[in-house]
Amino acid sequence: MTGAPSPAIASRGGAQRPVWWLILPALVLLVCFLVLPYVSIVVMSFREASTRAVYGDGFTLEHYTTVIADPFIWGIVWRTLRTGLIVTVVTLLLGYPVAYHLARTRSRWASVLYIFVISPLLVGLVVRTFAWLIILSNGGVANNALKWAGLIDRPIQLLNTPLGVTIGLIHVFLPFVILPLLGNLQAINPEVAMAGRSLGASRLQTFLRVTLPLSMPGIQAGSILVFVLSISAYVTPAMLGGSQGRTMAVLVVQYLVDSFRWPAGAALAIFMAAITLSVIAVYLRLTARAMRRLP
């Protein structure tokens, strides 16, 4: 009876009324470091450009109209979204079997595999990307292996291409799809899949009709996480993408840092955020339909 507080203590401590001030630290943190910067970026995106300060005095819609009218920017938007989509699909396809195995195995090596899964997170991002720089270069491991296997005669260009960026991002974000899926799959009663088999369904039928629908929350969480992270990733496309593999995040930083066009850069960032939010809104609607029968 140690866990249950007596009614007297509960009412004296006000357990029924929410203790609102407990959220203050989090609220302050959010307002200072999330809401205020966002507001300042939004405001900045409507300011006139200036050569003497970060932005001028007047307000204008010019930056948005330029961004929307520019086919070059739409090209990069499309490339960024496509890269994000490919990274999300590939990490899902690669991560699902790993998560499934980890969730079901009773092997004592499971913890070793788990460490392998999260190992990309244990090394700094720049260091990892630098390793990819070496692997993907023209004389690097990837090209040498392909040549040795007789698949290619001359090295293929991997660095400074969207493909190079995609490969790098897949590696970086694989754990982000495995971990939510693992939690989700572990929560599914293994006897449910056994029940499917006992009722006459093959492994594949049982997977498609039972396990897969039940793992939709994990798929949804993991894919949104990877999609958002990969379209906003900066280090990997900046180091592996060159100009051919440039993504929106890289472009925004170029506007801000290289060309010092803060209002235009802000408009670009807001524009990208709006596109991302719409994509996710559509995706949530679609996945919510698939999950409406789940508890």
Place this chain on the structure above:
Amino acid sequence: MTTLRLDRINKFYGAVQVLRNIDLDIAQGEFVSLLGPSGCGKTTTLRCIAGFETVDQGTIFFGSRDMTRAMPEHRDLGMVFQSYALFPHMTVTENLSFGLEVRKIAAADRARRIAAVLEMVRLTGFEKRFPRELSGGQQQRVALARALVIEPSVLLLDEPLANLDASLRDDMRFFIRDLQRRVGITTIYVTHDQSEAMVMSDRIVVMNRGVIEQCGPPREIYERPASQMVAGFIGQSNTVPGRVAGRENDTYLVETAEGPIRSLGPDGLSGEVRVMIRPENITTDPGGGTAVPAANMLAGRVVKSVYQGDGCILGIESAGGTAFTTNVRADSPLGAGAAVIIGFDARQAWAIPA
């Protein structure tokens, strides 16, 4: 006719042998319980039959067909799991429909069969509910219906009542037993609850540490246990160690610290034995010549008396130092410290090889 036969099944987990030479023949329509303490191999045996565990040695026959290596989905079994394992994203109807759809049964036929089975488990009206909207007992019945609707050749039940509360469990015992009789389906029931096995089964298979200790009808298991383990696991028992001194007709004479005891026992018994007497077969008398004459009478002393509502449990220590437990009426004059004469008939004593 045999519908299911296990022929010398052996199974290992690494170096540990979890099933040892399991032989079992199950007849058409029979209700067989696999009973034993946890870790005895009963669930492993069931999973071997279902195809969820591989068998290392031995053969499993369904009818005359060797199904030892068949996939679970090809074995034509209905299985009810301890957790019920209902599909949480499907309604009751969809749960039942699953097995029929996989078997490519036409829609009209499916609807008819689902309605019939739901009526059988008294769940008509619950078709559109999701499992989470049902009580434990109702979920249990959906699981049963889902296993039965495919009309399998054998029904496997893995501790299906373990997660229900006590009063519901008692009802479900009879419900499942009646249903099984009506459908006439061969059933294998795994349980660690001896009273459940006793009430429901045609035959009980008592397992311990991966071997079958005894296999027989409930009455035989209870009254004629083949081993100490069976005697101890099923019901209460009192045992007196001794040595076979002779046999008259079917009655053994066993020399014990309490003097000679007359007891029944399996043929061919000799050497060291233990005589088992069930508590309810012991009569107790305060002495003074009022004792009911019995083949075996021992003097003793009551060491404790525990009130239980419908009676008292008496702990008695006999003159030879053996501890006996028996039940008496709540108004019995025997209290702790009282002298007592305990009696039991030779037909109610059973000698087990020690």
